Amino acid sequence: MPDYKAPMRDMRFLVDEVFDFHTSYAALGATDASPDMVSAILEEGAKFCEQVLAPINRSGDEQECQFDNGVVTTPEGFKEAFALYVEGGWNGLAADPAYGGQGLPHSLGLMISEMVGASNTSWGMYPGLTHGAMSAIHAHGSEAQKQTYLTKLTEGTWTGTMCLTEAHCGTDLGIIKTRAVPQADGSYSLTGSKIFISAGEHDMSQNIVHLVLAKLPDAPAGTKGISLFIVPKFLPDPATGEAGERNGVSCGSIEHKMGIKASATCVINFDGARGFLIGELNKGLNCMFTMMNHARLGTGMQGLCLGEASFQGAIKYANERLQMRSLTGPKAPEKAADPIIVHPDVRRMLLTMKAFNQGNRALAYFTAQLLDQAHRADSAEAREEAENLLALLTPICKAFMTETGLEVTNHGMQVFGGHGFIREWGMEQLVRDCRIAPIYEGTNGIQALDLLGRKVLGSQGKLLRGFTRIVHKFCEAQAANPQFSTYVSQLSGLNKQWGELTQQIGMAAMKNPDEVGAASMDYLMFSGYVILAYLWLRMALVASDKLAAGSGDAEFYQAKLATCEFYFKRLLPRTATHLAAAQAGSDCMMSMSAESLAF
Amino acid sequence: MPDYKAPMRDMRFLVDEVFDFHTSYAALGATDASPDMVSAILEEGAKFCEQVLAPINRSGDEQECQFDNGVVTTPEGFKEAFALYVEGGWNGLAADPAYGGQGLPHSLGLMISEMVGASNTSWGMYPGLTHGAMSAIHAHGSEAQKQTYLTKLTEGTWTGTMCLTEAHCGTDLGIIKTRAVPQADGSYSLTGSKIFISAGEHDMSQNIVHLVLAKLPDAPAGTKGISLFIVPKFLPDPATGEAGERNGVSCGSIEHKMGIKASATCVINFDGARGFLIGELNKGLNCMFTMMNHARLGTGMQGLCLGEASFQGAIKYANERLQMRSLTGPKAPEKAADPIIVHPDVRRMLLTMKAFNQGNRALAYFTAQLLDQAHRADSAEAREEAENLLALLTPICKAFMTETGLEVTNHGMQVFGGHGFIREWGMEQLVRDCRIAPIYEGTNGIQALDLLGRKVLGSQGKLLRGFTRIVHKFCEAQAANPQFSTYVSQLSGLNKQWGELTQQIGMAAMKNPDEVGAASMDYLMFSGYVILAYLWLRMALVASDKLAAGSGDAEFYQAKLATCEFYFKRLLPRTATHLAAAQAGSDCMMSMSAESLAF
Incomplete structure (x- = not known):
């Protein structure tokens, strides 16, 4: 197993030198996130990941999660690591102070989660899903729901899940079958079966808060009839707020997977489970x-x-x-x-x-x-x-x-x-x-369709122009920089092609909507390579300035310049292939019948 | 688990229509391989693979091979399947009749091995390694060795291995440590440990014939001092020719792998094992x-x-x-x-x-x-x-x-x-x-270095021209074909670029040998895409002719044409990226120190 060492030098390069997080933290009023504090948090986070999480990554893969009669046991050390994580205050780092969080910037939370995921991806799924549930409850929950659930999720005694997928539908949530029947007390009775529920059942927390997509009996068809419910494994005791009576939620089995074997991927059955609507009825997908x-x-x-x-x-x-x-x-x-x-x-x-x-x-x-x-x-x-x-x-x-x-x-x-x-x-x-x-x-x-269809063409190119304008201004500002002129003109050309490609596809899609799906994946990859070229050039400029200023660490900055060169010479040319493929049109994909395709 | 059905229609398309194997079989004197016989063999082979091998593919992966004190047990059904394979005469299909084989063309053996590998890759490793050992003994063994070993390997009662890799060397065989000490009786005493030996130990055959690379004590350094030895698990009984006394060969352990888990990957230890030189001393690598x-x-x-x-x-x-x-x-x-x-x-x-x-x-x-x-x-x-x-x-x-x-x-x-x-x-x-x-x-x-360094540049381009000439002639012959003119000119252009790229790299390599290694992988992939374009066009031409002749099966031929179009429009453009990368030179890869690379 490779030892994991948090790449602190590179993280600091981005935080301190390229993106200057400190100035933006100050401007955004995140005064707690002082440079010293950020530095201390990153160092402590690194220590935790290197010393606690990395050593149980290989063993977790070999042991996998075990399922026995509804009970899921995580691999050795997982539970203890989670207790240490909670004790160290990591779980509530970027959470709202009103519910027990530390209110530090989300970007800092993301840097910690980078180290967590790199040292033990399976383990990282448990807090990762919890953070997702926290953000949904924070954005859409009532004050009472926040007090009841968000507080517990933030302190890490309870964990969260998201329950979307069913056996017959993953992408197509409009056809889910889980039903929520309104009860006299304002709650709902949920019945149905969800699959692929990460962290759906485990031994690391006192309670598990499921966020569940379901439909009311009279709900409109399709995605417009989906509502979101909080369904806790144990119902909160009204008196104490602690986990009380067992709810009608159970884990039916766990999946045997190719990887992330120490992350419990559960079938979760709801048998008349008590649930509580979060957000508006039939607006569950938005939430x-x-x-x-x-x-x-x-x-x-x-x-x-x-x-x-x-x-x-x-x-x-x-x-x-x-x-x-x-x-x-x-x-x-x-x-x-x-x-x-x-x-x-x-x-x-x-x-x-x-x-x-x-x-x-x-x-x-x-x-x-x-x-x-x-x-x-x-x-x-x-x-x-x-x-x-x-x-x-x-x-x-x-x-x-x-x-x-x-x-x-x-x-x-x-x-x-x-x-x-x-x-x-x-x-x-x-x-x-x-x-x-x-x-x-x-x-x-699906991401590619979301990008090209919904975001870019759906906004008539507005969202794209928001980014290409940034690149365009950057290229203009650097046009006279002799050191990077080749790269700047390469980037500038690709940025222009990006817009042109978008227009071409948009025009073609007006006649045939399949043109979007035919081009989308290559369009997304093309976009990614252009964005990375922009970012590599920004990094190279900083490195070059630092070298010119003789500010030490010369080998680090030279390596940045050399890696940027490698990126432009050996990886960025992939844009040519993605461009050609995205321009190839849908005919050569759609003309064949399903039967002929099978030959 | 997907059911496997041998793709007979596509196989026949190539055998009968594109490459006309029947004419070439006849021309090569392979008279046993009549069209009817080929057809019967393919159908029987398909049946065996679909009905015997495919059903034990998933279970083999879950059960893996088991190791206990030197003994390797293959998953359920593996042993029985091998017995059926041998019984059906599949093992000796393309082997020399002088040693019990059926003498059918190698191409037919390859088609059978395609079906074997597609239905159960792990299982296919056992006969696959045996066939490799058979070809080495056939090419380099003495008549006595052929009588002793090749006969048994052909009849499938014994199986074979190739023992090259050691813990400290895989690619670099010049530094192997296994020693072969000459004995008075003309045999050798082998001592050393080999790793990654597929089919090195198992329960499917009566004996295992290891072909082992080792060095004599006074052998020249490097690859010029490597000899090849036959080291059977059981020494052949001089009287009966059957497996006799146990040799000093043992399986130390098996590897736990990502895949092909039902293929035993063994550590094989030689402790003064008796071995027999095959081919000439110090010419083992050639063998x-x-x-x-x-x-x-x-x-x-x-x-x-x-x-x-x-x-x-x-x-x-x-x-x-x-x-x-x-x-x-x-x-x-x-x-x-x-x-x-x-x-x-x-x-x-x-x-x-x-x-x-x-x-x-x-x-x-x-x-x-x-x-x-x-x-x-x-x-x-x-x-x-x-x-x-x-x-x-x-x-x-x-x-x-x-x-x-x-x-x-x-x-x-x-x-x-x-x-x-x-x-x-x-x-x-x-x-x-x-x-x-x-x-x-x-x-x-390593394949890429072999291709570009050894084969192409090493022959001053002669080996490459042997192929580009075929493509060139093909393109000339089709130049006037209006249906495929775009593709023909695309192929023709790429074929020319292939030669030019080779010259560029060759020139650069004269100044700096690292240019070969820097370009080799992209060069190989470029080559592969061009070759497939040539073959797709050949297939499309046949399909087009068949359609024009109204010879039935129109949907199959139309699917060929459509897939060819997809290949040219959506996959062949990858050549642009590989070309650019292969031309990018070695500087952007070699300039960084090993320390800087780690940043």
Whole structure:
């Protein structure tokens, strides 16, 4: 198992030097998040992840969660780690102080969750789902619901879930069958079965708060008839507020999966369970989107997390493993062979990993800064600007970061050769754990449709222009910078193509809506590569300035410049392929009958 | 678990219509392989794979091989299936009649092994390794060794292995430590430990014949001091020829792997084991290459096999799973939702799978026909021509077919959404089983170096020109064909770029050998896409002719034309990215120090 060390230098580079979180924290009134405090929190978080979570990652995969007659037992150490996490105050870090949280910026919470996910993705699912439930209750719950549930979720004695999927529907929530029948006391009686419920049942908390999508008997058909309910495993005791009577909720079984085996993926059965409406009737999907946007960003982060873990394993191995001589003559003549890091093709894999990880981290932190702005900015304009950029970036974060994260973990495994396939080395687990990320929280295909259909074309290009304008201004400002002129003109050209491609698809889609679905995935990937190019260039500019100013740490900044060069030369050309594919039209996909396709 | 049905229609299309195996069989004197006989063999083989091997594929993955004190037990049904396989005469199908084989063409053996690998990749490893050992003994063994070992391996009572890798070396065989000390009787005493030995120990045969690379005490350093030895688990009884006294060979443990879990991957210890030199002293690597070329083609096939199995699962699911409505209006208004095959992005995945599978099958059969020619052609020129093309195509088959096969299995899993991640559906197993293929038998990075460094540049471009000339002639012949003019000119242009790219890299490599390693992987993938374009166009031409002739089966041929169009429009553009990356040079990869790379 690769040891995990939080990439503090790179995190600080983004926080302090590239995005200057301190200024934005101050401007947003997040005065508790002083530079010293941020630094202390990151260091303590790193310690917790490195020392508590990383050591139980491999064993968790081998032990898996166990199911026995409705009871789920998590692997050794998981429960204890959660207790330490709660005790350390990590669970309520970014939560509302009105309900027991520490009120620190969401971006800081995201940095902690990066370290959690990189050291133990399965374990991270439990607090991750809880945070999703917290955000939904915070946004849509009544004051009484917040007092009852949010307080407990924030203190970490209770955990949360989101219950959407049923056996016959995942993407298509309009056809769910779970029913909620109104009761005389204003509560609802829920009956139905949900599948794929992460953290649906486990032994880590006193109570589990399910947020459940269901339909009233007379609800309108489709997604317009979906409501959201709070359904606790144990009903809160009215007197004490503690977990009381057992509700009609039970875990029917857990799934046997390819990866994240220590995360309990449950079938949850509701048999006349008592539930409480959250938000408005038939507006459940809107409420759930609060949770899903949170979860989508979190899922995107898993691509980064597992990519980072894989890189740390691969770079260590590449420096230690001796195999063959460098093509340009022995580099370690005193040894039986050279370390494999001398071989260009091994470097190709390592640099691809590095460029994606650090680019994806920049994308995540850029997005997290917008999250802070959306939550805390004084002016409605500033909040709306941030919301619009978030709407555009969320599906890209989810899909691009998980597609590239999966590629990264596969490279990491490949660097290990045959040993990469052996479980004890831990590299193949990262691939398996990562493989779910392009699927859940809305498949990447769905993200692509959300991006192109709903966000970009649905806003007549407005949401896209909100971002391309940023890139355009950046390129204009750097046009006279001789050091980066090639890259700036490459980025500027792609930024222009992005808009043109959008117009082309938009025009074609007016005649044939299938053109959107035919182009969407390649459109999303094209978008992701352009965004990372912009972010890599911003990082390179900072690195270059620091080097010019002689501010020390020269090797770190030179590595940034070299990785940026690698990104532009070896990865950004993928835009050509995505562009061509996105422009290829739907005919060559739709003309064949379903029967012919099977031949 | 997806049911496996051998893709007989597509196999026959290639055998009968595209490559006309019957004419080449007749020309090569393979008179036993009459059209009727070939047809009967394929049908019987399909039946065996569908009915015997496919049903024990999922259970094999769950049960894994078990190790207890040197004894390896294969999963339920594996042993019985092997007995049936031997009984059915499948093991000796393409083997030399002089040693009990049926002497049928190698291409026919490859078609059977495609069906075996697609229905149960893990199981296929046991006969697969045996066939590799048979080809090495056939090519390099003495007559006595052939009588003793080849006869038993052909009849399937004994099985074979190849023992190359040691803990400290896989790619770099020059540094192996296993020692072979000459004995007075002409045999050798072998001591050392080998790892990753597929089929190294199991319960399916009476004896296991290890082919072991080792060094004599006074052997020259590096690969020039490696010899190959036959080391049987049980020494043949001189009187009866049957397995006799136990040799000093034992299985120390088996690996716990990501996939192919029912294939025993063993640590094999040699403790003064008696071994017999095969071929010349210190020429062991040459002998092993006979086996490795066989194994490399076989590994490439695994990409096709698992891709085919995945496609069969995905197409069925896409027709059955109801989710959302088509963007162009309901297609199954009587149902709660449309089958997901109506969605363009699902079709993008399915067509990518189909285009790679059928393209890779064409590549495999094209190569198999060359294999027959190399083995059987009358004239030395014809044999050499085939050998040269095989030398070029083998690393491409191995690496391109496994890279794209892995992509295909990942698409297949993605089509299933969340269910794809659940083990019982069987789709994720295909990804795990496929993930080893880009690694073993020489990582794909090594294949790429072999292709570009050894084969293409090492022959001053001669081996490449042997293929580009075929493409060039084909394009010239089709230049006036209006139906395919766009594709022909696309192929022709790429074929020219292939040569130019080779020259560019060759020139750059004269100054800096690292340029080869920097470009090699993208060069190989570029090559693979061009070759598949050529083969897709050949298939499309046949389909078009058949349609024009009104020879029935119109839907099959129309599907070929549509898939060809998809390949050219949506997959072939990837060449642009590989070209740009291969031309990017080594500087952006090699300039960073190993320390800086780790930042």
